[in-house]
Amino acid sequence: IPATPSVTSVTINPSTVTTSAGSVVGLVATVVTENFAPQAVNWTIPEITGVSIDNMGVVSIAPEVTSGTEIVVTATSVFDDSVSGTATITVA
Numbered sequence: 001i002p003a004t005p006s007v008t009s010v011t012i013n014p015s016t017v018t019t020s021a022g023s024v025v026g027l028v029a030t031v032v033t034e035n036f037a038p039q040a041v042n043w044t045i046p047e048i049t050g051v052s053i054d055n056m057g058v059v060s061i062a063p064e065v066t067s068g069t070e071i072v073v074t075a076t077s078v079f080d081d082s083v084s085g086t087a088t089i090t091v092a
Contacts, residue, residue, distance in 0.1 A: 003034070005033065005036055005037035005038075005079070006033065006080065007031060007033050007034075007077040007079050008033060008034060009031075009032045009083065009085070010029055010030070010031050010032075010041060010075050010076070010077055010084050010085035011029070011030045011085045012027050012028070012030075012073065012085045012086065012087035013027070013028050013030060013087075014027070014087065015088070016087065016088050016089075016090075017087070017089045017090070018089075018090045018092050019061065019089060019090075019091060020061075020091065020092055021050075021061055021062065021063050021064065021065040021067065022062065022063035023061050024058060025058070025089055027057040027058070027059065027073060027087055028057060029041045029043075029057060029075035031077060033079075037079045037080070038078060038079045040077075040078040040079070041057075041075040041076060041077055042076050042078055042081075043056075043057050043073065044074045044076065045059065045071055045072070045073050045074070046071070046072060048065070048071060049062075049065075050062030050063075050064050051065060057075065059071065061089070061091060065091050066091065067091055067092060068090075068091065068092075069090070070088060070090050070091075071091070072088055073086060073087045073088070073089060074086050075087075
């Protein structure tokens with residue numbers, strides 16, 4: 001009987017970042033799996049004007065983003081959407 005693939009955890013590195021408006025922050029998701037489950041993630045952020053994220057975990061922060069803005073980034077397993085990790089980016 002083959003073992004069932006599963007996702008144990010998703011973590012984002014770095015988990016906290018302080019940066020300035022007009023910057024780009026690269027994040028890396030680490031996905032721990034069992035029995036060869038896929039390690040792909042979907043990246044999401046709240047809708048904040050001037051902030052975007054691509055499918056590689058690169059967050060772009062426009063120069064007009066207000067100091068003090070907190071961006072919570074979530075990486076959710078594509079294989080098991082009940083498993084996710086978060087990171088917080090603060091615009092200083």
